[in-house]
Amino acid sequence: MTVLADPHPPARRQRALFRILILVAVLTVCAIFLGYQTRGFSDVASAIFSYDPTSADDVVLRDIRIPRIIGALLGGAALGASGALLQAMTRNPLADPGILGVNAGAAVGVVLSIIILGITNPAQYVWSALIGCAVTSTLVFLIGGSKNANPMRLLIAGATVMVVSLAAIRAILLLSRQTLDTYRFWVLGGLDGVTYDMVLALAPFLVAGAVLTVVCSFWLNALVLGVEMARGLGLRIWLVQLTTLVAVVLLCGATVSMAGPVAFVGLISAHIARGFAGGDAKWLVLLSACLGAALLLGADLIGRLAMFGGNMQAGVMSAIIGGPVLIWMVRRQWPTHT
Amino acid sequence: MLKHVGIAVLVSTMLAGAARADFPVSIPHAFGTTDVPARPDRVVSISLIGHDFLLALGVTPIALRKWYGTDPYGVWPWAQDDLGDATPVVMQGEIDVEQIALLKPDLIIAQWSGMSQSEYRILSMIAPTLGPKPGAGDYGTPWQDMLRRIGMATGTLDQAEEIVSGLDNRFAEFRDSQSNWQGTTATMAWSGSVGAYTRHDLRGQFLEALGFVIPQAIEDLAGSNEFYATIAAEDYSPLDVDALFWLDTGGQAAKLQALPLRFTTRAYHEGREIHIDPLLSAALSHSSPQSLHFALDAVVPLIEAAMDGDPATPVPTSLAAGIAP
Numbered sequence: 001m002t003v004l005a006d007p008h009p010p011a012r013r014q015r016a017l018f019r020i021l022i023l024v025a026v027l028t029v030c031a032i033f034l035g036y037q038t039r040g041f042s043d044v045a046s047a048i049f050s051y052d053p054t055s056a057d058d059v060v061l062r063d064i065r066i067p068r069i070i071g072a073l074l075g076g077a078a079l080g081a082s083g084a085l086l087q088a089m090t091r092n093p094l095a096d097p098g099i100l101g102v103n104a105g106a107a108v109g110v111v112l113s114i115i116i117l118g119i120t121n122p123a124q125y126v127w128s129a130l131i132g133c134a135v136t137s138t139l140v141f142l143i144g145g146s147k148n149a150n151p152m153r154l155l156i157a158g159a160t161v162m163v164v165s166l167a168a169i170r171a172i173l174l175l176s177r178q179t180l181d182t183y184r185f186w187v188l189g190g191l192d193g194v195t196y197d198m199v200l201a202l203a204p205f206l207v208a209g210a211v212l213t214v215v216c217s218f219w220l221n222a223l224v225l226g227v228e229m230a231r232g233l234g235l236r237i238w239l240v241q242l243t244t245l246v247a248v249v250l251l252c253g254a255t256v257s258m259a260g261p262v263a264f265v266g267l268i269s270a271h272i273a274r275g276f277a278g279g280d281a282k283w284l285v286l287l288s289a290c291l292g293a294a295l296l297l298g299a300d301l302i303g304r305l306a307m308f309g310g311n312m313q314a315g316v317m318s319a320i321i322g323g324p325v326l327i328w329m330v331r332r333q334w335p336t337h338t
Numbered sequence: 339m340l341k342h343v344g345i346a347v348l349v350s351t352m353l354a355g356a357a358r359a360d361f362p363v364s365i366p367h368a369f370g371t372t373d374v375p376a377r378p379d380r381v382v383s384i385s386l387i388g389h390d391f392l393l394a395l396g397v398t399p400i401a402l403r404k405w406y407g408t409d410p411y412g413v414w415p416w417a418q419d420d421l422g423d424a425t426p427v428v429m430q431g432e433i434d435v436e437q438i439a440l441l442k443p444d445l446i447i448a449q450w451s452g453m454s455q456s457e458y459r460i461l462s463m464i465a466p467t468l469g470p471k472p473g474a475g476d477y478g479t480p481w482q483d484m485l486r487r488i489g490m491a492t493g494t495l496d497q498a499e500e501i502v503s504g505l506d507n508r509f510a511e512f513r514d515s516q517s518n519w520q521g522t523t524a525t526m527a528w529s530g531s532v533g534a535y536t537r538h539d540l541r542g543q544f545l546e547a548l549g550f551v552i553p554q555a556i557e558d559l560a561g562s563n564e565f566y567a568t569i570a571a572e573d574y575s576p577l578d579v580d581a582l583f584w585l586d587t588g589g590q591a592a593k594l595q596a597l598p599l600r601f602t603t604r605a606y607h608e609g610r611e612i613h614i615d616p617l618l619s620a621a622l623s624h625s626s627p628q629s630l631h632f633a634l635d636a637v638v639p640l641i642e643a644a645m646d647g648d649p650a651t652p653v654p655t656s657l658a659a660g661i662a663p
Contacts (some may be wrong), residue, residue, distance in 0.1 A: 036572035056602040060572045063598035118589060174431050176406075185531045192531065192571050193596060309559075310570025311531060 013283045016276035020290040024073070027294055031069045031301045035060070036310035063195075068304075071194035072297040072314065074206055075259045076269075078251035080292020081213050083266025084273060084285040088220040089244045090151035093274075096267035097252040100158035100245070103261035104165035105136025106253065110186055111169050114179045125186065126201060129257035136161050137249045145241060154241070189260035189315020191300050202254040209250030213285060216244045220281035262315040265292050265299075268322040275334050295322065363490050367449075367469035369458040374466045377493040378445035382465070384433055388447040389413060390626030391485050393420035394501060395494040401427035401441050403451070407620060414620055416628040433457055439464050445491055449484050452476050466491075477565050478538040481625045482506070501627045508634060513549040519645055522580040524550035526614075526622070529584060529593040532569040534576070539565035540625035541585070544633070548641070553579060574599045581605075581644050583612045584661070585619045591659040606663055609649035612640045613656040 033039055039061060046052075047061035079097060086095040097103065109132020113119045119128065144157025173180045219240045223230045227237060255262065269292040270284065277283035296314060299321055303312035362375045382401045383389045389402035389412070398421070404412025411428055413421045429437060433453060438446065438461065446467040453461070453469060453476075461467040468491050471479040479487075482502045489498025513520060526541040527534040534556050535542040542552055542565075555576035560567035569576055582605035584594060591613065594600060605611050614622065618636050621629040643653045652662040 036570045054602055054607075056574065056599060059598050059602050064572055182530065195596070304570075304572060306570070309568055310572055311568050 013276055013280070013287070016287060017283075017290065020287065020294060024290060024294045024297065027297045027301065028069060028073070031072075031297055032061070032065060034301060035065060035304045036306050065304075067194045067196055067199065068191045068300055069297065070196075070199055071191045071258055072300045073293045074199065074202075075191070075255040075262065076265055076293035076296030077289040078206060078209065078255045078292070079262060079265040079296065080269035080273070081210075081285050081289040082248045082251045083268075083270035083292070084281075084288035085213060085216055085220070085244050085248055086266070087270045087274075088217075088281045088284060089223065089241060090155055092151060092155060093271065094267075095151075095155060096264075096270070097248060098261070098263065098266070099155060099162065100248065101136040101140050101161035101165060102133050102249065102252045103256055104162040104169075105132040105134075106130070106256040107169055107183075107187060107261060108132045108136070108165045111172050111179060111183055114182050115172060115176055126198060126257040130205070130253045133249050133253035133256065136165060137245055141242065141245055145238065151241075185313075186260045188313040189262035189318075190303070190313030191259050191296075192311070192313075194258055198258055202258055205250045205254040209247050209254065212243055212247035212250065216240065216247055217282045217285040220244070220285075223281075259296075260313075260315060262296065262318060264319045264322040265295050268326050269295060271326065271329060271334065275329075278335075361493065365468060365487055365490055366472055367487075368472050368474070369455055369462075369469045372462070372466045372468055372491075374445060374491050376444075378443075378466075378491070380441070380443045381445045381447060381492065382438055382441055382443040383447040384429065384438070384453065384461075385447050385450045385484075386452075387450050387624045387626055388484075388488070389426070390417045390420075390624055390628055391481075391488050392447065392492070393417050394485070394627040395489055395492060395497050396420075397488075397492045397494060398422075398424045399426050399447070400443065401429060401438070403433075404428050404430045414624065414629065415617075416621060416624075416632040417626065420628065433461075435460050435464070447488060447491070449479050449487065450477055475538055475565060477540070480543055481540060481627075481630070485627060505627060505630055508631070509547040512634070512638065516549065516641075516645075519580070520549040521551055522645070523553050524548075524581040524583065525552060525556055525577060525579050526583045526585060527569070527577060528587075529590045529597060532571070532574075532577075532597065533566050534569060535566050536560045536564060541622050544622055544625060544630070545583075550581065571599070574603055578604055579610070580647075581610055581612060581641060583614055584656075585614045585622070586616055586659065587619050588616050591661050594659075594661050607649065608647045609652050609656075609663060610644045610647060611656050611661065612637075612644050612653050613659040613661055615655055615659070618655075 032044060039057070043057055044061060047058040051062055052058050082097045086097065086100065087093055106129035109128040110125045113125065113128035119125070140154065140157045140161050144154040173183060219235060222233050222235050223240055230237065269288040272291050273284050273287035277287050295318055299318035300314040302308065303314050303317040304310055361377055362373050364371050364373050381392060381397055381399045383392055383399045384403045386403055386405040389399050392399050402412065407414055411421065411426060427441060433451070435457070443465040446461050446465050448458070448461065448467050449470045458467060458469055468487060470476055471483050471487065485498045485502060486495065489495040524545045525534045526545060536557050537543060537546055537552050545552060553576055556567045559576060567576070600606055618633060621633040640653050640655055643651055649663050656662040
């Protein structure tokens, strides 16, 4: 049984985890000090210990940078974990939260809430995005789920729902300029506008998603051995799929409602993580979550720098960073299959 | 004496010539030069605001491009009287060449339309097509020039000049009556992802006509010939102005309240923010002869309340929108 021979010894994974965590820590510190203008230790100390709401310097640090850092860490980790879960479940290296229609569903929710309910406050998109996510994912599961547990069906159902949703959005946007104005910034995906309240409101979803993620990653480890083997071990495949999807919807739904549809982070984090984790779903999910946090934090940090106008959306920046990395990995023949 | 009579005759002949608006006329624009052979009577406007200009000159377009708003023809209240009972074909969204060809126009007004070079090439095969003024950018032709150019193309240049001088006088009167503000700074901005218009935009030009100066910081951020600048979420120093106009195309007050740095600006603390409600925003965005009169009526009292720099006398619209300090 070569399956059980592990080409990725535990020491290698632990080393990778340790390095990624250091990267996250370094980026976090950079994200506090760097931005449109660089801030020193005394500025940071004053913002924390003698906060003055009329001081622009204090407000930038405490009400803009720190909530964005928290949002980037949570959102990036959620996307990274979701990407890994979906790739492990579907055994398809192209799976990512976008392909299950999660982002498109959230976008439909946002557009409908703008045009029907007249909501224009980004903080209120949270709920419409979350509901949109849940509805489309349920639809995808109803169309594509089956006792045969063929992940391909899920992917095709997801792709179909996504295309139909995006077409519906375009049709609506053609008719409403006001919706377009609001939507076009949201759809780029970015962390501007993240507040402490928003993070707190979404925390329960993220926590629930994280708990389910842990459960799933144990089950998926068995599934990686193959459907027959997993059945032999007494796993109900549909239950694994359903739990995975619920975890993904909770994590991505919360993220997309906070930061808009951030592209690429879920896909690329899972790919990089696979190089370290090999076939172990638990490690794949863990490493991918940490990498996702690092990538989104880094993307948001670079987007805030003056050389990009101080306003480049993290969703745009993560794709700009992620694209070349993915190409490099493909050319280096980084492992794409478990 | 005879000499004087001769000059008088000469002058009156010239004036009559101008009023007759000799065709053909040649008008240079960003994509070349357009020749209008005779006074057109099937005018199609693909300019998002061009129908206002045509209607002001007494020319009813057979088709217009609806920008936004609830009116079925996309004509806002200030131009409703000029539209009267006319029922032009309404186009919406992207430029539809096929639909335009079927209308058999003899003039296409395409200033302020976002028309591309390749769209121009096709449209100009259908009918003489008037593009933006050379060097002004898609949305940068000042309203006076747009009106004069439409006047030339439709044989209504005299009316155009009359309207321009009437409005220019009104702006001049305003500047004279408020001489103590002249040269102070102002900017026209919007919320969400915050941005502000430069002097290459009609709304920036409106501020300049009132006698305000647009801060150099905003022009620098935008780069040359750009019609707007994006403001960094971490640095609002370009918005440190004496009158800060917030354009609201609908429900954006909540977004303004969600901008943490806004509450540290001088404009906020001194009650110098002017909330521009959706109707007035539309009037400024159209910057047509009719909408500018409408906008001036509405905006002057608001500017007065803002420019006293006293938060105790809030700007009424800002108070109503719930964004006043």
